[in-house]
Amino acid sequence: MRMRLKDPLPPTLIGIAVLIGWEVAVRLFEVPHYVLPGPFLIAQALWQNASLLFGSLWITLEITLVALIAAALGGAALAFVMSRARWLERSLLPYAIVAQVTPIVAIAPLIIIWVDSAFAALVLCAWIVAFFPVLANTMTGLKSADPNLRDLFRLYGASRWQTQSWLETPTALPYFFAGLRISGGLALIGAVVAEFVAGTGGTATGLAFRILEAGYRLQIPKLFAALFLLSLTGILIYTILSILSSWALRRWIGAAD
Amino acid sequence: MTPTSKPLLTTNNISRTFTDGTQALDNVSLNIPEGHITTLLGPSGCGKSTLLRIISGLDDASTGTTNWQNGAPQSGDIGFVFQDATLLPWANVWDNIYLPFRIQNTSRNDANEAIENAINLVDLNGFENHHPNQLSGGMRMRVSIARALATNPSVLLMDEPFGALDEMTRFRLNDDLLRIKEAVNCTVIFVTHSVYEAVYLSDKIAVMSPRPGRIIAEKEIDLGNRTAVLRATSEFAQSCGEISLLLTEGDAP
Ligand SMILES: Nc1ncnc2c1ncn2[C@@H]1O[C@H](COP(=O)(O)OP(=O)(O)OP(=O)(O)O)[C@@H](O)[C@H]1O
Ligand SMILES: [Mg+2]
Secondary structure, rough: OOOOOOOOOHHHHHHHHHHHHHHHHHHHOOOOOOOOOOOHHHHHHHOOOHHHHHHHHHHHHHHHHHHHHHHHHHHHHHHHHHHHHHHHHHHHHHHHHHHHHHOOHHHHHHHHHOOOOHHHHHHHHHHHHHHHHHHHHHHHHHHOOOOOHHHHHHHHHOOOHHHHHHHHHHHHHHHHHHHHHHHHHHHHHHHHHHHHHHHHHHHOOOOHHHHHHHHHOOHHHHHHHHHHHHHHHHHHHHHHHHHHHHOOOOOOOEEEE | OOOOOOOOEEEEEEEEEEOOOOOOEEEEEEEEEEEOOOEOOOOOOOOOOHHHHHHOOOOOOOOOEEEEEOOOOOOOEEEEEEOOOOOOOOHHHHHHHHHHHOOOOOOOOOOOHHHHHHHOOOOOOOOOOHHHHOOOHHHHHHHHHHHHHHHOOOOOEEEEEOOOOOOOHHHHHHHHHHHHHHHHEEEEEEEEEOOOHHHHHEEEEEEEEEOOOEEEEEEEEEOOOOOOHHHHOHHHHHHHHHHHHHHHHHHOO
């Protein structure tokens, strides 16, 4: 169930090999760098545009993190509300699913028109993409308590509140974190997609806008540099969430795998 | 077991039909003698678990009643041990045993003595801070028994508690159960598939028919002191033989 990069050596070696192969291939076949730049050129572009790109990275990161925190809180809170009663689940879940299955590119333009603050609009888009895994997983988790443990709580006359806080919530915690790790990646995707849609219209100039801009101007190495920062961010978010999750679940050791 | 042992509880004509039409129990009337071990023995699916659940109040009989000699049980009067240890995986041994007290809003300080006594009883001193996954299957089952006993119940319901354990561990826990029962002097209703386990542990065995479960025989066992040697005696073998025969006859169409 847990995917951790326990031993960083093999992926690092593969990465280096691919980079060398890439550089060699680009030089050997004389691929023009507006089609495919080599890693060396990309690194150079990253260095030359460092302040610009890292500034944009910060903006994208801000949107992603705010959306992710909102997804964690909102998804979990919604799951709790729905688990209180069947009728609540039946009346709310369809809307959560509608929000999940409607392509964000299709609703992003509307949201950007409706919401005054560009930052808030982008956060809202990223949130819509990111909250569902937390919601769905937490809901599953809240229902996954061992039936015998449920009986035990009932035998000792536990109240609804006691069962929820001492049995259902701790049972749901590993599920919540599994959802959160998926949401981390989705929040980033949501932020990028929303930025693409917002384009120059917004004042926000996150990484996605830099990619568009570099594409229009045929600054392909810069485009790749921005892309590289983006994937690095994705990996970083996943890693941080994994560490957070194993810290929070240290008492579940063994129970989660 | 003396003929004068008064029943702690009596089930009167209990039947249970589930909403899907499955009839699990058919007119079960049974006396559970106070201070003794009564075993429900019967083929899989004959309604043993259902009967325990009805006695504990976790399920309701379709018809029939359960009479408690000393009045309806309160929270903590019934200890239940499931086939799996059924522990909270995130809580250590002490906290797992504290659960029934916590539900009854007893403070940790007030519960401590009862919990430490229960831990002593099942021989788990020093393991208070261990988590379930750091314990063996047999030890987890001891925690489960300690939790059931800590509230000082008048009856201990055990649903195939040792079924998932290896034979050596099972023998050991059988002897532990006999010792613990003497120490706390409670009534035990025990469910098992194993004729040998039933004969070794019980003062009384209720043999059940295949579904819908009926009581086809009630047999009192009086083999004296239970020690490892007992399993090798001819009296033990004879009792096992008689019980097995009753089971097979019950199985015949
Ligand atoms: N909630 C339920 N709904 C419908 N049928 C049920 C339900 N619970 C139990 N049954 C059925 O009732 C019958 C008796 O079940 P029970 O669990 O009491 O048997 P058992 O004697 O404990 O069997 P085992 O030895 O395998 O544990 C079985 O046929 C079972 O399928
Ligand atoms: Mg059963």
